Structure formats: C-alpha cells, structure tokens
Amino acid sequence: MRQTREFANPPVVLGYATIAGPKEGEGPLATYFDKIINNLYYYEDTWEKAEQKMFLEVVEMALQKASVKKEEVDFFLAGDLLNQIISANFVAKSLGIPFFGLYNACATFYEGLILGAMLIAGGFAKKVLVGVSSHYATVERQYRNPTEQGVQKTPTSQWTVTGAAAVVLGEGEGKIKIPRVTVGKALDYGMFDPSDMGGAMAPAAFDTLLAHFKETGLSYDYYDLMATGDLARFGWQILVKLLQERNINFGQRLTDCGIMIYRPDQQVNAGGSGTACSALVTAGYVFNELSQGKIHKFLGIGTGALLSQVTSQQGMSIPVIAHAVSFECY
C-alpha cells in the first residue's frame, strides 16, 4: 500500500477539547464545543496573543479531560496557519513537551493525527498530544487585507474559522479508535485563484478518498459519515461531481466541515476554512457523535491549500493536499 497504513493495534483517542470563536459559537455546531470565546481579542491586546491563549487553554483542557498529565505525554504535534507556525511554537514553549511543529495549511490537524497515530502504533510513544489553531483576524491580515478594509469578496471565498482543538492519543483501551490512515500527496491541478481554495482542493480530496478505498479494499458504503476538511459549498459540489462522473455516489454520507460549521446566512460566502475548521468539527461534533453511538464509522479527509502570498503574487499555481483518518467506535 502506497499511501495507506492499517494499524494492527489501533491507537485510541483518550481525550479531546475544542474552543470556538464568536462566529462559530453562533453556528449550528455551537453546542458541541467545550468553550466559546465571545471576542476575537479574548482579553489580550493582540490577535496573535489571543490565538496562543486559546490554543494553550484547549491543550490543557484536553489533557484534563483525558486525565493525562503533561509529563506523561511523549510528543506534542502542533501547527497553525501563521508564518513560522508561531502559535504552535509559543504553546510548545509553555508546555515543555518534546515537540514537532507541523504545517500542512488547513490539513495540519489531520497530518498531526496521522503522525501521532503512527508514533503510537509504531511503539515510539505511549501518549501523543495533537493540537491546532486558527484565528480569523490573524490569518486575514497575514494572507489578505487589513480586517477593516472594505472589500467585496467573491462567492467562492471562505471565512477562516477562529478556534483551537487538541486531541490526546494513546494506546490500549479507548472508545474511539483509529484503525487506518491515508497520507495524501501534494498535487497541483493548475488552479490560480487564491479566493477559490475549495476549487483548488477538491481534486486532492478526491485523490486521497479514492486511494483510501482502493488500498483498503473497503466498500464505498463502509463509513456512516465522511467529511472533507474545508472545501466549502462550491468545492464540495465539485468533489461530488468528480465522484458522480465515476459513478460513485455517497449521497448524504459525504459532507464537508466548511459547510457544517456555519449557517448559510452567516455572511461567510462559500463557507468556513482554516486549520481549526476540520479540527473543530472533528473533535467537537464527530467525536461526540461517535462516543454517543450515533455514528460508528467516520472518515475525515483534511484538506489544505499549500500556497503563500508570495507564490500567488509571482503567478504560481496552488499545490494542494488531503489526508484521511478513519475513526471507529463500537
């Protein structure tokens, strides 16, 4: 198997926590989050500090919910969307756990889950902490325009989710298991529009999704629910069309975190994006549904657009990636 790994002793989720921003707290998944902050500054004087505070808090919350002490955690895997992944680095500095900084844009959470699961399944760690964050205002000012500048956005543009999520992975007993993962390849379909990430990322989700089913040999109706990371409404429509062209129809079982996290009337254009988008939906909504037995088999496909402002301005197309992780709970 080229991209997929199946674990003989599946790593388990020991604990998880989510903190969501104000807009996400008004969305349809609000009741699934552990905490909602009501202001983008979160009692700090800069947005960057607010993001770090939220991130550190969610990590401590996840450890507490898992009843795991910092000293017991072998590795901390974390990332975010800011230059030099500063949010993750500053949180790691406060934690003092051996640390790997990760960057796969909005697919970072799934990248972390895959690596964490592999470290445990490979016997290199007993407990791994995975965390990510993103923040609307810090991302907007780094990648786009000043937040208060008047701009008319296109219908394909997406709204960066403010939030942070952390998951403690471990070995042995646990309700939610990670039986298999599929690592995505960085692909490029010659898409250039940075305000249309969904359209750029849809083929990556398609590629990883099909690789997952092909390599595992699972039937297309195996999972109760599948969710792509942040293709949002438009990107998700393209993915569905790509699948239909090959006579694959998942129907209601295939959704997208970028669609789920906001109501359509929340002025977010195509939907949500950002590292925290798939993380909040997975560690908030999906894990709760799994532990309550409402769904049993879930496949998450984290999607990321691996561009920077510089590559866009220099006229380069957008490389994209998608990582899949399955969660099962019986």
Next chain:
Amino acid sequence: MAIDKNEYQKTVEKIKPKPPVLKNCLLAFLMGGFVCLLGEVLFHFLRGYGISEKDGYTVVSVVFILISAILTGTGIYDDLVRIFGAGLIVPITGFANSMVSPALEHKQEGLVLGVGAKLFTVAGPVIIYGVLSSLIVAIILRGLGKL
C-alpha cells in the same frame, strides 16, 4: 481514475458561482450617486454660510474623510462595502478607508515599524500609479499643444 488537468479546469469554470455583476453594479451606482448627492448638499450648505467655492470643495473632502475614518474605526465601513462595493471604494471615502484600516491593523507592531511602515500598503500603489499616469497624460497633452 486520475483527473485530467484541463478537463478539471473546465469543470470548475462550469460550476463556479459567478459574482452577481448586475446587482453589484446597480448597488455601486446607487451608493456612489448617494455619496455624490451628500457632497453636493454639504457643498451648497457651506456656500450658504459664505464659504468660497474652492474652500467648499476642500471642506467637503475633509468631512468625507473624517466620516469614513470614523466608520472604519467603528467597524462599519467594511460591512457597507460588502454590500455597496465600488460605490464606496471609488469615492474619497474608500481612499480614507484604505489608509485607516492598515493603520488600525498594524498599530500592534508599534508606531514606527507598524503604523509608519504599513500605512501605505493599500493606498501606496494607487498613489504611485495615479501620479505616474497623470504625468503621462500631461506629457501627451503638452505634445498636442493643449497644456
């Protein structure tokens, strides 16, 4: 099962939602006209108080810049632009917004390297190419003997 690149780009173009151009144009036209109307009203009001024509234009601009700066600072201007687009980007109020928003945004990095260095990030290109194009127009008009 692989996706053909060219085929894919065609698929995207087909599905891609188009911006509502007609609606945007209409709203921009109405709002742009409304801003001009306000300017006219203010101008004639000032003239009524005996302000000269030349000073009247300046005062109108200053008042509009002030209003735009306040609306930017209170977080209202970007919401209005989302609806009215070019109707609020093209007038002088849009220019004021493009100066105030980076100033607000970067004050966290200090007055020199933040506000000072980033103040013109949005407006800078407008000024550079505005000056450059007026220079070219002036040279052409001069050549035609009209200046």
